[in-house]
Amino acid sequence: xxxxxxxxxxxxxxxxxxxxxxxxxxxxxxxxxxxxxxxxxxxxxxxxxxxxxxxxxxxxxxxxxxxxxxxxxxxxxxxxxxxxxxxxxxxxxxxxxxxxxxxxxxxxxxxxxxxxxxxxxxxxxxxxxxxxxxxxxxxxxxxxxxxxxxxxxxxxxxxxxxxxxxxxxxxxxxxxxxxxxxxxxxxxxxxxxxxxxxxxxxxxxxxxxxxxxxxxxxxxxxxxxxxxxxxxxxxxxxxxxxxxxxxxxxxxxxxxxxxxxxxxxxxxxxxxxxxxxxxxxxxxxxxxxxxxxxxxxxxxxxxxxxxxxxxxxxxxxxxxxxxxxxxxxxxxxxxxxxxxxxxxxxxxxxxxxxxxxxxxxxxxxxxxxxxxxxxxxxxxxxxxxxxxxxxxxxxxxxxxxxxxxxxxxxxxxxxxxxxx
Amino acid sequence: xxxxxxxxxxxxxxxxxxxxxxxxxxxxxxxxxxxxxxxxxxxxxxxxxxxxxxxxxxxxxxxxxxxxxxxxxxxxxxxxxxxxxxxxxxxxxxxxxxxxxxxxxxxxxxxxxxxxxxxxxxxxxxxxxxxxxxxxxxxxxxxxxxxxxxxxxxxxxxxxxxxxxxxxxxxxxxxxxxxxxxxxxxxxxxxxxxxxxxxxxxxxxxxxxxxxxxxxxxxxxxxxxxxxxxxxxxxxxxxxxxxxxxxxxxxxxxxxxxxxxxxxxxxxxxxxxxxxxxxxxxxxxxxxxxxxxxxxxxxxxxxxxxxxxxxxxxxxxxxxxxxxxxxxxxxxxxxxxxxxxxxxxxxxxxxxxxxxxxxxxxxxxxxxxxxxxxxxxxxxxxxxxxxxxxxxxxxxxxxxxxxxxxxxxxxxxxxxxxxx
Numbered sequence: 077x078x079x080x081x082x083x084x085x086x087x088x089x090x091x092x093x094x095x096x097x098x099x100x101x102x103x104x105x106x107x108x109x110x111x112x113x114x115x116x117x118x119x120x121x122x123x124x125x126x127x128x129x130x131x132x133x134x135x136x137x138x139x140x141x142x143x144x145x146x147x148x149x150x151x152x153x154x155x156x157x158x159x160x161x162x163x164x165x166x167x168x169x170x171x172x173x174x175x176x177x178x179x180x181x182x183x184x185x186x187x188x189x190x191x192x193x194x195x196x197x198x199x200x201x202x203x204x205x206x207x208x209x210x211x212x213x214x215x216x217x218x219x220x221x222x223x224x225x226x227x228x229x230x231x232x233x234x235x236x237x238x239x240x241x242x243x244x245x246x247x248x249x250x251x252x253x254x255x256x257x258x259x260x261x262x263x264x265x266x267x268x269x270x271x272x273x274x275x276x277x278x279x280x281x282x283x284x285x286x287x288x289x290x291x292x293x294x295x296x297x298x299x300x301x302x303x304x305x306x307x308x309x310x311x312x313x314x315x316x317x318x319x320x321x322x323x324x325x326x327x328x329x330x331x332x333x334x335x336x337x338x339x340x341x342x343x344x345x346x347x348x349x350x351x352x353x354x355x356x357x358x359x360x361x362x363x364x365x366x367x368x369x370x371x372x373x374x375x376x377x378x379x380x381x382x383x384x385x386x387x388x389x390x391x392x393x394x395x396x397x398x399x400x401x402x403x404x405x406x407x408x409x410x411x412x413x414x415x416x417x418x419x420x421x422x423x424x425x426x427x428x429x430x431x432x433x434x435x436x437x438x439x440x441x442x443x444x445x446x447x448x449x450x451x452x453x454x455x456x457x458x459x460x461x462x463x464x465x466x467x468x469x470x471x472x473x474x475x476x477x478x479x480x481x482x483x484x485x486x487x488x489x490x491x492x493x494x495x496x
Numbered sequence: 497x498x499x500x501x502x503x504x505x506x507x508x509x510x511x512x513x514x515x516x517x518x519x520x521x522x523x524x525x526x527x528x529x530x531x532x533x534x535x536x537x538x539x540x541x542x543x544x545x546x547x548x549x550x551x552x553x554x555x556x557x558x559x560x561x562x563x564x565x566x567x568x569x570x571x572x573x574x575x576x577x578x579x580x581x582x583x584x585x586x587x588x589x590x591x592x593x594x595x596x597x598x599x600x601x602x603x604x605x606x607x608x609x610x611x612x613x614x615x616x617x618x619x620x621x622x623x624x625x626x627x628x629x630x631x632x633x634x635x636x637x638x639x640x641x642x643x644x645x646x647x648x649x650x651x652x653x654x655x656x657x658x659x660x661x662x663x664x665x666x667x668x669x670x671x672x673x674x675x676x677x678x679x680x681x682x683x684x685x686x687x688x689x690x691x692x693x694x695x696x697x698x699x700x701x702x703x704x705x706x707x708x709x710x711x712x713x714x715x716x717x718x719x720x721x722x723x724x725x726x727x728x729x730x731x732x733x734x735x736x737x738x739x740x741x742x743x744x745x746x747x748x749x750x751x752x753x754x755x756x757x758x759x760x761x762x763x764x765x766x767x768x769x770x771x772x773x774x775x776x777x778x779x780x781x782x783x784x785x786x787x788x789x790x791x792x793x794x795x796x797x798x799x800x801x802x803x804x805x806x807x808x809x810x811x812x813x814x815x816x817x818x819x820x821x822x823x824x825x826x827x828x829x830x831x832x833x834x835x836x837x838x839x840x841x842x843x844x845x846x847x848x849x850x851x852x853x854x855x856x857x858x859x860x861x862x863x864x865x866x867x868x869x870x871x872x873x874x875x876x877x878x879x880x881x882x883x884x885x886x887x888x889x890x891x892x893x894x895x896x897x898x899x900x901x902x903x904x905x906x907x908x909x910x911x912x913x914x915x916x
Contacts, residue, residue, distance in 0.1 A: 085812035113691075206657060215654050216636050216695070233653065234635050237626060270720065271533075273713035275636070275695060292712050293693035296719075300690065303723050304807060311803035312796060320808035321818070328829040332800045333836055339796050340837055344844040346788035351848050357784055361777050364784040368766035368791055368899055375795075376732060376759050380752045383731035387724055388740035392505040398741070409748040416753055417760055424764040428771050479788055 084113045088319035096125045108137050117318040120149040123158070132161040139213070140166070141184050141294070144174040181265040182258035184298060185279040185288035186213035191221050192245050194228050199241030205233065213289050217276035220249045225285040227278045229253045255280045258287050263302045266295035306467040312339065335472065342476040346371075349480050353487040356496055362429045363490055366437045367483065369421070373441060374448040374482045377413060378474040381406050381452030386466050389456060396461045403453050410449030414442035436490040443489070444482040451477050504533045508739035516545045528557050537738040540569040543578070552581040559633070560586070561604050561714070564594040601685040602678035604718060605699040605708035606633035611641050612665050614648050619661030625653070633709050637696035640669045645705040647698045649673045675700045678707050683722045686715035726887040732759065755892065762896040766791075769900050773907040776916055782849045783910055786857045787903065789841070793861060794868040794902045797833060798894040801826045801872030806886050809876060816881045823873050830869030834862035856910040863909070864902040871897050 083102070087110070090098060099122060102110055111119065111134045123131045123146065135143060135158045147155045147170070159167055169187050176182030190212040192201040201218070209215040218236070220229045229251030239248050255278040256265035269277050269292060279288040301315075308315040312335030316323050350357065350367075357364055385402060388394040394402055418438035425434035452474050456466035490496070503522070507530065510518060519542060522530055531539065531554045543551045543566065555563060555578045567575045567590070579587055589607050596602025610632040612621040621638070629635040638656070640649045649671030659668050675698040676685035689697050689712060699708040721735075728735040732755030736743050770777065770787075777784055805822060808814040814822055838858035845854035872894050876886035910916070 082812070089813060209654075210658060215657070233657075234629075237635070237653075238630060270713075270716045273716075275712070292695070292716070293690075296690045296693075296712070296716060299716075300719075307727075307803055307807065311799045313800045313803060315807075316804070319811075319813040320804065320822075321813060325825060325828045325832065328804070328825070329832045329836075332797075332829070333833060335800075336793065336796055336833060336837060337840060340789065340793055340841060343789040343792050346792075347785045347844055347848055350785040350788070354781060354785070358781045361774060361781065361784075364777055364781075364787070365767045365770040365774070367784070367787055368770070368903070369760065369763040371788055372763050372766075372791075372895065372899065373756065373760055376756055377752075379731045380733045380755075383727055383733060384736070384740065384748070387727065387735075391739075392502070393509060393739040393741060401741075405745060405748070408745045409752070412745065412749045413753060413756060416749075417756060420757060421760055424767055428767055475792065479792065483788070 083110055085319075087114060088118050089321040091322075092121055092125055095121060099126070108134065112138060112142065115317075116145050116149045117322075119146050123150060124154060128157070132158065136162055136166065139186055140169045140173045140188070141186060143170045144183060147174055148178075176258060179262050180258065181256050181260045181262050181279055181290055182287070184262045184265075184294050185258065185290045186294075187288040188213045189219065189278070189286065189289040190215060191219040191278075191286055192231065194220050194222065194244065194246035194249065196245055197241060198236045198239040198243045198245060198248060201231070201245050202236050202241075205236075214276045214291050217274065217278075217289070219253065219255075219278040219286050219289075220245055220251075221286060227253055227255050227280055227284060227286050230255075230278060232275075253278060255284075256290055257282065262298045265290055266298040266302075269295040270299065306465075309465070309468045310471055312336070312472060339472050339476070342472065343479070345476060345480040346483060349483045349487075353483075356487055356491055359496060360433070360490070360494060362433055363436075363487070365428055366425060366433075366440075367486075369424075370437070370440055370444055370486055371479045371482050373417060373421075374444040374478040375475045376448075377410060377445045378448035378452035378478050379471065381410070381449045382456055382466075382470040382474055385453045386456045386470065389460060389466065394457070396457060399454065399457045402457065403450055406449040406453035407446050410446040411442065413449070414445030417441050417445065432493050433490070436486070436493040439493070440482070440486040440489050443485045444478070447481055447485065448474070448478045503530055505739075507534060508538050509741040511742075512541055512545055515541060519546070528554065532558060532562065535738075536565050536569045537742075539566050543570060544574060548577070552578065556582055556586065559606055560589045560593045560608070561606060563590045564603060567594055568598075596678060599682050600678060601676050601680045601682050601699055601710060602707070604682045604685075604714050605678065605710045606714075607708045608633045609639065609698070609706065609709040610635060611639040611698075611706055612651065614640050614642065614664065614666035614669065616665055617661060618656045618659040618663045618665060618668060621651070621665050622656050622661075625656075634696045634711050637694065637698075637709070639673065639675075639698040639706050639709070640665055640671075641706060647673055647675050647700055647704060647706050650675075650698060652695075673698060675704075676710055677702065682718045685710055686718040686722075689715040690719065729885070729888045730891055732756070732892060759892050759896070762892065763899070765896060765900040766903060769903045769907075773903075776907055776911055779916060780853070780910070780914060782853055783856075783907070785848055786845060786853075786860075787906075789844075790857070790860055790864055790906055791899045791902050793837060793841075794864040794898040795895045796868075797830060797865045798868035798872035798898050799891065801830070801869045802876055802886075802890040802894055805873045806876045806890065809880060809886065814877070816877060819874065819877045822877065823870055826869040826873035827866050830866040831862065833869070834865030837861050837865065852913050853910070856906070856913040859913070860902070860906040860909050863905045864898070867901055867905065868894070868898045 188211050190209040205215050216233045218231050219227050222228050229249035230253040231249040235248050254272045258279050276289050276291045278286050279290050281287050305315045314331040418441045421441050422434050422438040425437040455470050459466040459469050608631050610629040625635050636653045638651050639647050642648050649669035650673040651669040655668050674692045678699050696709050696711045698706050699710050701707050725735045734751040838861045841861050842854050842858040845857040875890050879886040879889050
């Protein structure tokens with residue numbers, strides 16, 4: 077069924093009253109698919125405002141993982157009402173999913189999975205899928221189980237379809253299977269799916285027994301959300317729960333003020349440094365002219381290093397052991413960058429100030445670039461090692477450290493060059 | 497077949513000699529899959545160094561879109577050699593794919609697609625797929641064609657499998673299908689696939705005729721590359737073609753120096769501004785203490801606005817017409833943020849300087865936050881409207897404009913408050 081992205085996009089933006097009205101104007105069979113395609117935010121608003129019978133119907137038609145996600149968002153009273161409206165089986169499945177930790181693979185999987193046994197023939201397996209696969213999340217990836225329910229391998233529907241009917245499944249299955257633990261972080265599982273180019277992967281418990289399936293569309297949603305969150309956090313902001321036009325100014329402020337406060341408090345370090353060198357500044361006021369240029373360049377060079385290293389870690393090219401090698405490479409890069417910029421930077425410096433100040437600015441540019449690349453490359457690696465998200469801490473930490481130390485370097489060099 | 501991510505990750509990092517050696521040590525049947533899983537960079541290095549017969553074999557076993565991508569990377573002589581090694585059919589298909597513009601959907605699609613007709617029965621369609629689908633990229637999404645080859649709809653293999661054999665395909669197909677034009681930008685098509693949660697979509701020419709299929713694993717790769725590129729560009733750096741440990745310092749410098757130069761030249765604007773206010777600075781040197789704190793806060797607030805707006809545009813929540821509304825909302829947010837920060841910022845200012853300077857700093861914080869949110873929110877929307885990638889221009893443009901105007905605001909306010 078075609079899901080009209082424009083419909084969901086415009087629903088996301090609507091006020092509560094218009095949302096309910098517009099939703100009721102959708103042709104009957106589409107309501108379910110549009111509801112499915114909405115985020116938990118607008119879903120929650122709809123559930124609270126639609127007639128109870130309708131809410132209950134829409135809720136029951138969701139996939140168990142989407143049900144669990146919606147239950148997290150609605151008030152407790154609504155959540156109980158929704159749960160009690162389900163039949164016993166659906167309720168149990170929903171509660172099982174909701175019982176996995178937040179952001180775990182169990183939370184994103186579907187428990188509706190059809191599996192086959194290694195000893196059955198391809199023809200029998202195909203008949204089994206036809207008979208029992210109607211409600212399965214996918215029939216394209218079939219876990220192959222041993223009698224204890226442990227996953228031995230997987231076989232694709234395609235493989236079954238193209239095999240001679242009498243071939244045993246065990247002979248055509250792929251083994252070992254790429255299976256993901258239910259307790260594993262969703263993003264890690266989604267990346268594994270993407271790396272192996274799979275349509276779906278079996279989800280297993282700690283004993284290796286099949287408990288569900290993670291499909292590629294869930295993996296894509298997980299990775300897209302993770303990307304959004306990383307970008308928002310990299311800029312010191314929390315991701316928004318609702319569509320932008322539906323987010324109040326107060327919510328925007330709340331999502332941002334925390335980081336701004338942290339950063340402004342960290343920035344008082346630069347006030348400290350400049351305060352310490354106030355006599356030098358008073359003697360040669362022209363030195364102040366180059367402060368924004370120098371710390372700006374340091375920030376930019378540091379951000380470039382950090383971005384490159386974060387990416388290299390994400391694709392597995394760089395690990396914790398590589399710290400010295402990576403920093404050495406980045407510092408060398410910083411040295412070349414700094415020397416190049418010094419040649420360029422000396423021109424405005426010579427234009428606005430005298431030769432000795434121009435020399436101090438150029439020399440500082442070199443040292444600041446080396447410093448920035450070192451801090452920019454080391455921070456994400458160390459952050460990962462101590463278990464902090466590199467995307468979150470890199471930018472503020474780098475700018476704070478590089479700004480403050482860069483200014484110290486600048487004034488020390490200036491004092492030396494100018495003989496103060 | 498399980499693709500060991502660790503194997504490809506370690507191959508990516510190796511020097512040319514070790515790469516060939518390690519590749520030869522892989523068990524025979526795995527070489528093909530490992531080769532497939534590598535990026536074009538290491539693929540290209542392998543093709544240039546393996547015995548010709550081996551290169552030619554590996555090349556022939558790639559999917560046509562992967563072949564086209566590799567042809568872009570290798571020297572012209574190698575490219576001709578590889579092409580001439582293919583049989584006539586494979587060569588024609590490869591050249592067709594290579595003929596589509598870079599980054600178009602045609603470049604990422606597979607031309608190996610099996611389709612069915614609307615008038616055939618589900619049972620016949622299934623038999624047709626079994627007979628002709630062996631080399632198809634996917635058999636799970638089957639385009640349904642009219643006699644002219646135009647796409648009428650799609651039917652999933654699952655639907656066919658669960659339908660009564662005599663049902664006409666036209667009765668069980670989904671129509672209209674989510675199909676993507678071969679000339680359309682890859683990223684747009686990949687996003688459409690993700691939004692509609694599809695395993696694959698038919699790729700059509702300008703007349704709506706089927707020319708290939710775009711699968712979800714290609715869509716995931718496209719989106720992952722696009723994400724990587726956006727992040728790299730947002731930090732003013734070009735994405736790397738090779739694994740980080742394989743990238744030389746010179747290449748790192750080349751990927752970064754351009755932006756740093758642009759930014760440092762733009763930063764001379766701040767030198768200009770401070771030069772203009774040098775007399776004020778000379779009179780009250782303490783004013784210089786707060787320059788990094790003020791422009792840093794402006795940059796942070798601007799980056800938060802830009803990130804939020806870029807995201808809102810990406811998910812379709814904000815369009816060009818929303819410019820005034822968005823800027824108004826951001827400016828209001830900026831005002832609240834600025835007022836909050838002013839209360840906090842006044843403390844260090846009062847500690848390091850006298851009350852009137854503290855007042856000037858606090859007042860400037862408010863104006864700079866308003867300014868930064870306005871520039872930060874307007875820049876991505878305007879950039880999109882004039883056809884420039886918001887992720888590329890936002891950060892440097894915002895920091896340059898906000899830094900320079902922020903300093904002007906600060907000194908004008910200081911002059912007024914201090915009566916200079």
